[in-house]
Every structure is written in C-alpha cells, then in structure tokens.
Amino acid sequence: MTRHGVAAVVVLACLAAACRPVKPGDPVRGLSKAERDRFARGKVVFDSVFTPETGLGPLFNSVACGECHEGPVAGGSGDEVEVHAAAFKGGVCDPLIEEGGPVVQQNATPALKQALGIDKEPVPPSATAQAGRSSPVVFGRGLLDAIPDAAMTAATVALFAHGRTRLRGIGSWRVKETDRIAAMATELHKLGATVETGPDWLALEGPVALRAAEIDTYDDHRIAMCFALAAAGGVSVEIRDPGCVSKTFPTFFQVLASVSAT
Numbered sequence: 001m002t003r004h005g006v007a008a009v010v011v012l013a014c015l016a017a018a019c020r021p022v023k024p025g026d027p028v029r030g031l032s033k034a035e036r037d038r039f040a041r042g043k044v045v046f047d048s049v050f051t052p053e054t055g056l057g058p059l060f061n062s063v064a065c066g067e068c069h070e071g072p073v074a075g076g077s078g079d080e081v082e083v084h085a086a087a088f089k090g091g092v093c094d095p096l097i098e099e100g101g102p103v104v105q106q107n108a109t110p111a112l113k114q115a116l117g118i119d120k121e122p123v124p125p126s127a128t129a130q131a132g133r134s135s136p137v138v139f140g141r142g143l144l145d146a147i148p149d150a151a152m153t154a155a156t157v158a159l160f161a162h163g164r165t166r167l168r169g170i171g172s173w174r175v176k177e178t179d180r181i182a183a184m185a186t187e188l189h190k191l192g193a194t195v196e197t198g199p200d201w202l203a204l205e206g207p208v209a210l211r212a213a214e215i216d217t218y219d220d221h222r223i224a225m226c227f228a229l230a231a232a233g234g235v236s237v238e239i240r241d242p243g244c245v246s247k248t249f250p251t252f253f254q255v256l257a258s259v260s261a262t
C-alpha cells in the first residue's frame with residue numbers, strides 16, 4: 001500500500017471511531033482531557049464496593065452505587081427501592097433533614113448495631129408520610145451543567161415535547177445577572193406552562209396549550225432568543241426589549257424571519 005493509502009486508511013478508521021454511537025455509561029464525545037480524567041475518577045468510585053473500612057455507613061442502603069443504578073449497565077436504573085419519609089405541614093413538604101430524612105437507610109454496620117442495638121435507621125419521629133423511590137438512571141449527569149446557555153433553549157423546546165421534561169444541573173442559572181430559573185419559570189408560565197422549580201432544576205409537562213404572551217427579557221439576550229422560538233407554536237409571542245440581542249447576535253430576528261415559513 002502506498003503511504004497515501006495508509007494515511008487514508010488511518011483517517012477513515014478515525015472517522016469510523018468518531019461516528020460510533022456513544023454507549024450508555026460511556027463519556028460523551030468532545031470532552032477535554034481534564035474532563036475525561038474526572039469522568040474516569042468518578043467511574044472508579046461508582047464501580048467501587050464500600051466496606052466500613054473504606055467509608056461505608058454507619059447507616060446505609062447498599063454497598064455500591066452500581067447495586068442500585070445498574071441496568072443495562074452501571075449508571076442505569078435498578079429495582080432497589082429506597083424508603084423516603086417527610087412531614088407535610090401547612091401545605092409544604094419538610095424533608096426532615098435535622099431528623100435524618102428524607103432517606104431512611106435500611107442497613108447499619110456491625111459496629112453501629114453493637115453500639116446502638118439498631119439494624120436500620122429509625123423513621124424520623126415527625127414524619128407524616130413514607131414512600132418508596134425506585135432507582136433512576138443517572139446517565140447524562142453533568143451534561144446540562146456544561147451547556148447552561150443552550151439548556152435555556154431546551155426549556156422553551158420543552159413546551160412542545162410530549163411528556164415531562166426536567167432540566168437539572170442548571171444551578172448556575174441562579175447566579176447570573178438575574179435568577180434565571182425564576183425568570184424562565186415566570187415567562188414559560190405566561191405562555192401557559194405549569195412549571196415546577198427546585199434549587200438546580202426546572203420541569204414542565206408538554207405539550208403546552210400555548211397562549212399569546214409578552215415576554216420580559218431581563219436584559220438577557222438568551223431569554224429574548226429562546227422565547228422567540230415559542231412563536232413556532234402559532235401564537236403571538238411579543239419579546240419586550242428585543243434590542244438586547246445586539247450583545248451577541250444583532251441580526252437574530254432577521255435571521256429568524258428568513259428561516260420562518262410565514
């Protein structure tokens with residue numbers, strides 16, 4: 001084979017590797033070396049089986065992350081069910097952190113058993129309800145944290161998605177110029193969505209029966225641009241202060257108009 005031939009084969013082999021779909025549990029493509037190293041270090045912990053000597057307990061549910069987050073590969077869902085307890089007071093759910101809630105650990109180390117004579121964590125005395133939580137998939141963890149601005153667009157796209165969309169890992173939205181989780185929730189609500197929020201997440205149920213709205217942009221060009229997309233739902237979406245896009249994409253509204261059908 002000529003040297004050019006060898007080079008072509010090498011290039012094709014690399015392209016084939018790049019096109020291979022990412023398997024569940026694998027790191028996504030395009031990570032920096034530092035990010036891949038962090039992933040590898042995390043995977044070692046995830047795949048470890050803990051003992052009291054290596055940090056297990058004194059109360060615990062299981063001895064390894066992969067015992068619960070296990071199928072089809074480590075990081076997936078599992079059939080283990082955790083016991084959660086909380087108190088419902090005045091319309092608010094209190095996770096009873098001071099009393100050891102909300103997770104009630106079902107096992108104790110031999111040393112704790114000997115010391116206290118218990119073989120699992122007692123249910124917090126103030127709890128008014130208990131529930132079982134099955135183990136969810138944890139794939140994709142960290143993905144949205146890495147692309148917080150694009151995740152804002154995902155929030156408006158969620159208006160059109162069928163089923164519940166939950167964006168998590170967006171805690172950085174709260175520490176921007178405005179509290180963007182609150183701002184996004186307020187504006188999505190104007191369009192008709194019922195939005196739930198938490199410290200680092202936002203969720204809504206789609207598809208939303210959209211209603212016309214005037215969107216405040218909080219001087220944030222990203223809010224202006226991602227809410228402009230909601231107009232694709234066929235309702236009138238008025239963006240207040242559209243000029244804020246001049247910061248990063250002055251021609252945004254012309255470009256949007258040029259790709260719109262009407």
Ligand code: HEC
Nearest residue numbers: 061062063064065067068069080082133134135136138141
């Ligand atoms: C005994 C079973 C069990 C073990 C062991 C366990 N988890 Fe979980 N995990 C759960 C359950 C159940 C939930 C859902 C909790 C809820 O709904 O509030 C959860 C939730 C999570 C979430 C949040 C997922 C989401 O959608 O918000 C992450 C991340 C996570 N676990 C990572 C880990 C890591 C890392 C370990 C090991 C250090 C671990 N888990 C060990 C059962 C387990």
